[in-house]
Amino acid sequence: MTDTAFEAAGLGKRFGRRGGWALRDCALRLPAGRVCALVGPNGAGKSTLLALAAGLLAPTEGRVTVLGTAPAAARARVGYVAQDKPLHPQLTIADTLRMGAGLNPGHWDADTAERVVAAGDLDPKAKVRSLSGGQRTRVALALALGKRPGLLLLDEPMADLDPLARHDLMGTLMAQAAQYGTTIVMSSHVVAELEDSCDHLLLLGGGRVRLAGEIDDLLAAHARVAVPAGTDLAPHTVVESRTTGRQLTALLRPASPLPSDWRATTPSLEELVLSHLRNPDALALTPAHEEAAA
Amino acid sequence: MSAVPLPAPAAARPRLAPWLLRLHRPALYVWTALVLLTAAALLWLGGPLTDAAASAWDQYGACDWSAHCSYDQPAILRYKDVANYTTLAVTAVPFLVAAWAGAALFGREMESGTAQLTWTQGVTPTRWLTTRLALPAALITTGTSLLVLLHHLAWTAGEGRIDTAKPWYDTLTLHANGPTTVALALTGLAAGALAGLTLRRTLPALCVSLLAVACTRGLADLAMPHLWPAVTRVTDLRQDPAGTGLTVDQGLVTATGRHIADPGCGSTLAPECRALYERLDATAFYTDYHPASHYWPLQLTTTLALLTLTALLTTIGYVTLRRTTGGRRRGAAV
Incomplete structure (x- = not known):
């Protein structure tokens, strides 16, 4: 068994021979058992990365490994819920789950699947086409959790849920992750949505990895400082800086301990993400870059 | 295995x-x-x-058409x-x-x-x-x-x-x-x-x-x-082109044996057709076709x-x- 759930190196995906790159030079490594937030603005390549990991798309260049093997070989152990929660509208919920059992012989956990559906007060005899967006999400999630995946890939899972259902489903997911050690990667363009439940962050911007690592480590590696205007910020890596009047505020990646007279605070995750997205030229911080620097 | x-x-x-x-x-x-x-x-x-x-x-078919015919x-x-x-x-x-x-x-x-x-x-x-x-x-x-x-x-x-x-x-x-x-x-x-x-x-x-x-x-x-070789049938200019089946090609045969397009005049019973065929030096009709076999x-x-x-x-x-x-x-x- 490998301790890496999801790994990519030099990963790139271009749609069509002349199309733009949806993803380029993507290097990442996600240890098993983590709950990873995949964050980035619309069109950053989040869905492409998840589809590559789920074995629905072939990379144009580079390679992607899930659970120690190629995505095509890991289908039985990877759960995936696409952004628009595709389900067969003509089937009932019960039929949908029976289909999950039929397509995953030998590794279908009917109890888990039924529990996820039952928690939403859904009638198993209801047709999928009669469900609301949130109810569909719940059934799609039940289908993905029923196969008891080692890696669960969720593309914008909470987008069409009300806050209560969101809280509820997140609880279900976290319980699953804790009970079976499932690695979860979920994408969103709303950072706050994932902050409480995730311990790992993967920030995509413009088809590239901007930040990758444990959230705590990433926060600890950055500092928000307020210093007099004109202060030389070298040798620290400046992600973003702004001068207002006589004060310069900046988000830094300190190269060494900061001078004690600088007013430094730990940034919030949202600040960290927004600073990196606003400044696409700032040096990315990913394990690959750390290794290269070491 | x-x-x-x-x-x-x-x-x-x-x-x-x-x-x-x-x-x-x-x-x-x-x-x-x-x-x-x-x-x-x-x-x-x-x-x-x-x-x-x-x-x-x-x-x-049995009707003689001289009287009322019912079918x-x-x-x-x-x-x-x-x-x-x-x-x-x-x-x-x-x-x-x-x-x-x-x-x-x-x-x-x-x-x-x-x-x-x-x-x-x-x-x-x-x-x-x-x-x-x-x-x-x-x-x-x-x-x-x-x-x-x-x-x-x-x-x-x-x-x-x-x-x-x-x-x-x-x-x-x-x-x-x-x-x-x-x-x-x-x-x-x-x-x-x-x-x-x-x-x-x-x-x-x-x-x-x-x-x-x-x-x-x-x-x-x-x-x-x-997709299968056709049969060629040559008929006299006095008759109409013959050969019932899936037709591939139809035309005139000249005295030299060349196949040329049929102007569509018909049989040589009509004098103007006879003159036309003489001008074209045509000797017979040909039909490339597939018979039922x-x-x-x-x-x-x-x-x-x-x-x-x-x-x-x-x-x-x-x-x-x-x-x-x-x-x-x-x-x-x-």
């Missing part, structure tokens, strides 16, 4: 076929109804309707109607198959993402495609073969007995009577699959697969007479050509799917 036991027992293979039937149950019902109704109509046509129309034609005209008209409608129904089968395969079986599933849902449920895209081609292909082959067989029997029952029955080389009857229709239906399935997999949208896939079958049918009509060679060569096209489209479908989804190479265990 390898001595190493396979890790996955046969019982642990995902059961795709029952779910395919469940998901496309309405289509299965429609197909069954279509086959049964058309088959019933063909049996009716080949039996009672043919007998009634044949005896009506006998009555008609069962409605029987003749009923035969003609049912024959036309059933031939059209059998002809339409490949088009219906293509439309369904392009739109419902592949296009819609690719568009809505339910195909991708299956691929993330422990089923490889290759196996998904194989099930989706093999099961419908079996049902389509069975149903269409039955219809074509009954059509052939019904047509044979009326052969030579009914004056208005279509000749064997009538383009619709020719195909509806033989395996080319079955092959074209399979081409429709393969074209629908390829259109759905590449276009990934319902309506475009529907249009493209219909267009593909229409073009294939047109090309098959054009190519068929050339060429029916099976023509059917089988055309069927083979259509099946080759089907195999080609299917292969492209597999390659496309494997390239999009990054499945494992051919030969690897799936």
Whole structure:
């Protein structure tokens, strides 16, 4: 068994021979058992990365490994819920789950699947086409959790849920992750949505990895400082800086301990993400870059 | 065979076929109804309707026209109607198959993402495609073969007995009577699959697969007479050009033996035609055609050509799917 759930190196995906790159030079490594937030603005390549990991798309260049093997070989152990929660509208919920059992012989956990559906007060005899967006999400999630995946890939899972259902489903997911050690990667363009439940962050911007690592480590590696205007910020890596009047505020990646007279605070995750997205030229911080620097 | 036991027992293979039937149950019902109704109509046509129309034609033939003549005209008209409608129904089968395969079986599933849902449920895209081609292909082959067989029997029952029955080389009857229709239906399935997999949208896939079958049918009509050597018959200029069957070419033979175009004047009984042929130095009419004995060679060569096209489209479908989804190479265990 490998301790890496999801790994990519030099990963790139271009749609069509002349199309733009949806993803380029993507290097990442996600240890098993983590709950990873995949964050980035619309069109950053989040869905492409998840589809590559789920074995629905072939990379144009580079390679992607899930659970120690190629995505095509890991289908039985990877759960995936696409952004628009595709389900067969003509089937009932019960039929949908029976289909999950039929397509995953030998590794279908009917109890888990039924529990996820039952928690939403859904009638198993209801047709999928009669469900609301949130109810569909719940059934799609039940289908993905029923196969008891080692890696669960969720593309914008909470987008069409009300806050209560969101809280509820997140609880279900976290319980699953804790009970079976499932690695979860979920994408969103709303950072706050994932902050409480995730311990790992993967920030995509413009088809590239901007930040990758444990959230705590990433926060600890950055500092928000307020210093007099004109202060030389070298040798620290400046992600973003702004001068207002006589004060310069900046988000830094300190190269060494900061001078004690600088007013430094730990940034919030949202600040960290927004600073990196606003400044696409700032040096990315990913394990690959750390290794290269070491 | 390898001595190493396979890790996955046969019982642990995902059961795709029952779910395919469940998901496309309405289509299965429609197909069954279509086959049964058309088959019933063909049996009716080949039996009672043919007998009634044949005896009506006998009555008609016995008329001396000097006095009032009575014959069962409605029987003749009923035969003609049912024959036309059933031939059209059998002809339409490949088009219906293509439309369904392009739109419902592949296009819609690719568009809505339910195909991708299956691929993330422990089923490889290759196996998904194989099930989706093999099961419908079996049902389509069975149903269409039955219809074509009954059509052939019904047509044979009326052969030579009914004056208005279509000749064997009538383009619709020719195909509806033989395996080319079955092959074209399979081409429709393969074209629908390829259109759905590449276009990934319902309506475009529907249009493209219909267009593909229409073009294939047109090309098959054009190519068929050339897929088997034709017979040439030369007739005297005093008669009309002769040779009843599937005509390939027709014209005039000159004194040097060259084949030239027929100006369409007719026999030399008309003096102006005689003058025209003398000017052209024509000595006889020629007709390149297929007599009725060429029916099976023509059917089988055309069927083979259509099946080759089907195999080609299917292969492209597999390659496309494997390239999009990054499945494992051919030969690897799936």
